[in-house]
Amino acid sequence: MTSVNASKNPTSYYRDLGDGRWESTRAAQGAWNDHEQHMAPVTGLLTRALLRHEPRPxxxxxxxxxxxxxxxxxxxxxxxxxxxxxxxxxxLVQAEMIANGRPVVRVTGWRLATTDSAAVAGLTVPPLPGPDEAKPYSMTEKWGGGFIESLTGRVLPDHAPGRGRVWLTTDLSLVEGEEPTALEHLVGMADAANGVATRVHPAGGWVFPNVDLQLHLFREPAGRWLGLDVSVDFGPDGVGVTSTVLHDEDGPFGRSLQILTLREVPGADQPTP
Structure with missing residues (x-):
């Protein structure tokens, strides 16, 4: 029987039970269903596993x-x-989460050798205005669940259905009693991009969960704030894509992609996005 750490005020997303066993807290609760985990903290925890697996200088x-x-x-x-x-x-390394006897998430990570490429470094996108230049923003206006409640947000101007720029952070630790690395902390919020600039309201006539998350990181991130410059495109045959440029307070550090499965919910009214 699966147990759940249901503390109303958790200080972390996960508890390490030892011997490769873990337990999620209420803070890891998903946005689509109360009995599931949100993919964002799962990504952070599995990234932690990749970083600790036979590390290579x-x-x-x-x-x-x-x-x-x-x-x-x-x-x-x-x-x-x-x-x-x-x-x-x-x-290439892999981490796999197994629950109730079956794999539920599989994460692979490409490790590449680092060299000094400063002489040719360059960017195609400008940095986002920082979180201090943005207004307070809460994803709880559209989304439920413990993970969304754990976030602090800031929003930049011109936010609209399908297009948005926000900053997110959290005071919770990834693992109880442990300070996460900047990479673990920031990628542990990246999956929230699919909920930032929804084209339709999640409580209305359509659902649009992502079935993957692909992160490409051209430099090591730093700090506690994750900037998401999000674009959402829906196709005509039930498939969509959320595309995001990932920022920290020093500027862009990577990109993410999420493929979406669009499903109509019969009989539901569609609120304003």
């Missing part, structure tokens, strides 16, 4: 690819890690 995570294999139940689960493709300058 001189290599860093440059791509984190998350495949959501089904509903992610709240409560207890295990994590296993392995090296899929060892290499001197390029390596």
């Amino acid at each position: 001189g290599l860093r995570l440059a791509r984190i690819g998350c495949e959501i294999l089904g509903l992610i139940p709240a409560g207890e689960f295990t994590i296993t890690t392995t090296t899929l493709r060892p290499g001197r300058t390029i390596e």
